[in-house]
Amino acid sequence: MTVEFKSCLAPETFDILVVGGGINGAGIARDLAGRGLKVMLCERDDLAAHTSSASTKLIHGGLRYLEYSEFGLVRKSLQEREALLRSAPHIMGPLRIVLPHAPDMRPAWMLRAGLFLYDHLARRTWLPGSCGVDLRTHRAGAPLKLNYVRGFSYSDGWVDDARLVTLCAVDAADRGATVRTHTACTSAVRSAEGWHVTLLQASGQTQHIIARALVNATGPWAERFLQRAVRNADGRPMHAHMSLRLVRGSHIVVPQLFTHPDAYLLQVDARRVVFAIPYQRAFTLIGTTEVQVAEPSGVEICSDDEVAYLCKAVNRYFRAEVKPEDVVWRYAGVRPLLEDYAGDASAVTRDYRLEVVTGGAPLLTVWGGKITTFRKLSEQAADQLCFAIGAPGAAWTRHAYLPGGDLSAWIQPGERPDIDFANFLRAVQRHYSWLPQPLAERLARAYGSRIDRVLMTESGERAQQLADLGPSVVPDLYAAEIDYLRREEWACSADDILWRRSKVGLHTSEHQRDQLHAWLGQTPLAARRAV
Missing domain, CATH: 3.50.50.60 (FAD/NAD(P)-binding domain)
Structure with missing residues (x-):
């Protein structure tokens, strides 16, 4: 804007x-x-x-931080986990994470003990606890190499960070x-x-x-x-x-390695782990690295060495080999870690x-x-x-919704935010039956109960058909949504829209992205709509 x-x-x-x-x-x-x-x-x-758009896209307590006796941090994170998931069920959701047991890494008893602590350091009301899994029969075992026969499954959450x-x-x-x-x-x-x-x-x-x-x-x-x-x-x-200790974390995105909804936590060595996470329907997100840097450049780049490291990490576990040329997107961000003079970046609080x-x-x-x-x-x-x-003002955010997160105008909310969102999505599909299903789901995910503000004609009327949304500037992205993002969410550039306000960039070509850039330069911006 x-x-x-x-x-x-x-x-x-x-x-x-x-x-x-x-x-x-x-x-x-x-x-x-x-x-x-x-x-x-x-x-x-x-x-x-x-940094805030370059994370691993997780809402999590940080299971591996228990090894560094960060019990207070893990407990604080776990206490926040369900509150956050309730506040914005459209841009966050529960995620089951599978931890394959690698016998040459941490022993099974240690993993089980860590997960027991993880389950009990903070109260859970609806996220299920951890359990052991037989990877020979569990859905998460099918993409893995045959030598991984045992594992554990636990709960955390995913988030659209940007x-x-x-x-x-x-x-x-x-x-x-x-x-x-x-x-x-x-x-x-x-x-x-x-x-x-x-x-x-x-x-x-x-x-x-x-x-x-x-x-x-x-x-x-x-x-x-x-x-x-x-x-x-x-x-x-x-x-x-x-x-601060400045540590670059890099991630890669590849065509999906598995079709089930669970993520993986993969042990790389005695200190490091790598996540493999279902991402944007057709992809797998893999990360992260930890490379110490002297200062942030403002344009962080995931290096070829980091790509090779992440490919090697997942190739140890998955049957399908991932090669650097398979990477469709790479990104990096610098984490500002509070300097505690730990020798290894993995150990910094x-x-x-x-x-x-x-x-x-x-x-x-x-x-x-x-x-x-x-x-x-x-x-x-x-x-x-x-x-x-000396200003008055009481805390208020613990039970508050983020914009679009209150779905009560559409459905009768229940006890689980993920079920509430599924019911909301069905209501959106009924109400806007003319929207293609993938587009309806993407818009519901991005805007939640504010979807009506996006699906508007130029004159401010509610759209009644796809043509009312204006031209499709790039596939799956219509003028009405672009106008909303510029007017209401301070989007200025093609990158703002394609990579931060949405992830449509993953599904477009360079030529199509150039088309959006040209369109933005030719279309004047209306004033921000009164709230």
Whole structure:
């Protein structure tokens, strides 16, 4: 979305400026806006343009973290797991994960003990617990080599990570927050009034604002932002009291290796594991690697060596051989891990710390974190910020839906979000019987109960037939959806639409992607529709 800055004599004032449009920044902005504060969220690129769209797409406690005695982190993650799955059943869902037993790796008793802890560290209300499986008869055994005869199955969840970020930003905006993408915070100077901030839009326009408190949620750039942009009143840079270990995680996507709905957790060596996950109907997602980097480049690339490593990992287990030339998509992101000086990147904690610096206008910096704990992190950050500026506001997100997640207008919700979504999808297919089934399912998954806002004609009427959605700019992507994404979800480029707001890019050719790019350049953007 292109946003024009207003020209005014006095800087606009906000309670909180959140810098960084990844999952933590968007989550914090959402939580604060829901407490009635005047919030701005700014992101120099697109929402979820970096780390938050480059995850393994899992909502999970982190089974392997138990080996590093991270019991508190695993428990916190497991406590969040079902709450998140309930909040957005359209972009998240339960996932059974199969762990084949490799006798030359961890012994079976160790795996069983770890899964027992995993089942009992936090209360489960509807996700089933772990169990042993006979891979000679279980559906997950068919794609595996014959020497894998025994395994274990346990519960976690999957998530559309980039859409999760976007929906947090949409919720923040719906609750009154100002969201600006392609807008960098180039300077933040502390004063008696608050933070005097300079924002720079991609077009070159600048704006000055004042914020009572500042949030540094820039992920891998947290230290750099403090050093280069944030200043005390005397001009000295803010000192970082913590540091990050930056680790690149890469993933590959290949044509599907199996047709059943379970994922796999594959032991690679004594420390590392690789996931193989059903993805976008026709593919398998494989990841991740752990490569330490000095600093984030902004355009991370999955290297050929990492591709070879991931292929080798899955080829140890699967009958069908995966070759580098089979890869249809590769992506990478830098994880900002809280530095604990562990020797191996695999052993570095995935927990987070919130650092609040007062003695003037408050500054909160987010160090570390993972997608599964974003809601709890955001709640704790909002609690600390409200206390620091003396603002009222109670926590509210624990039982709240994300946009599109409340399906009660369509169905009578039950006890299981996955069943609720299946019932919702059937209702959508009945209501929009003219939609092709694959398109109906994709739109229901992406937008949930907000699907009506997408299926609109240019005049704002509800679409009655496929032709009402305008031209199919690329296969499975119609003008009405593109218009919605640009108007309501800050999508500006073909990449925003094809790879972050959706994964239609996986199903299109380079020529078709170029067609969308050209179409975006030729079609003016309407104003954001009032909510």
